[in-house]
């Protein structure tokens with residue numbers, strides 16, 4: 001399978017300032033890749049390199065099997081920039097129709113359909129659009145020509161929760177159609193429900209790439225079990241993956257590291273009347289794995 005995005009040793013310095021260093025990354029067709037990092041970590045630099053808006057200091061990059069410099073490749077990419085400059089008196093609808101023609105046409109009714117889903121007001125001059133509506137127009141232009149690769153820089157900024165849900169549904173449809181999405185965010189919660197993998201970039205370097213399902217499996221969960229009668233503590237002692245065990249009468253409380261299988265099998269010997277398992281919070285897992293220093297602005301100057 002040919003990767004949709006392939007970066008090898010991709011590096012960008014702005015003078016002595018490090019934008020991105022030695023990025024190795026492959027994104028496969030049909031994948032949703034969440035690209036996470038704090039402000040100034042290198043997300044936008046990566047995206048601009050992918051789009052050939054800026055050139056690498058060194059390293060190689062291919063997009064859809066070629067370079068995004070190629071007009072044929074450009075036409076197959078949908079891009080939402082982090083900062084949208086939508087100005088002027090032209091109505092959003094006319095602007096989107098114009099863009100659609102420039103890109104060789106969009107399916108009939110597509111712009112209106114997306115506008116309805118996102119609740120975008122297209123009858124307003126661009127300069128008068130609210131921040132949220134500008135973001136919606138940006139999303140419509142990125143999705144409307146059904147591109148093979150969507151590159152979305154902080155897509156959910158300014159959208160209210162219901163619109164965010166609709167946007168995530170649109171992203172899932174893109175995956176179902178076998179197309180690919182790279183979306184950046186500085187908030188894990190924005191991408192964790194749709195991403196297959198997440199990459200974490202910090203101070204210009206990709207520090208981790210994780211499969212979201214595997215990460216959840218690794219997650220620490222707090223579990224409480226309540227039984228119809230007191231249970232013997234030794235029935236739960238030494239179970240693999242069970243930590244911080246407290247057996248008090250008919251209640252068992254513990255933390256599970258990884259699969260809950262051993263605990264469930266031990267509990268099954270008694271009558272369980274109530275079970276509480278706290279859904280692992282990915283934000284917490286990331287902090288456990290990678291510390292929290294990267295939450296702050298991480299600008300770095302190369303020595």
Ligand SMILES: Nc1ncnc2c1ncn2[C@@H]1O[C@H](COP(=O)(O)OP(=O)(O)OP(=O)(O)O)[C@@H](O)[C@H]1O
Nearest residue numbers: 014017018019038039040041042043044045299300
């Ligand atoms: N045009 C530029 N000139 C000089 N330095 C730049 C330029 N663009 C980015 N940088 C620097 O490169 C680093 C990475 O910036 P980048 O914009 O890629 O981060 P980001 O992860 O997208 O951040 P944000 O979430 O704030 O948009 C930062 O230290 C930034 O100051």
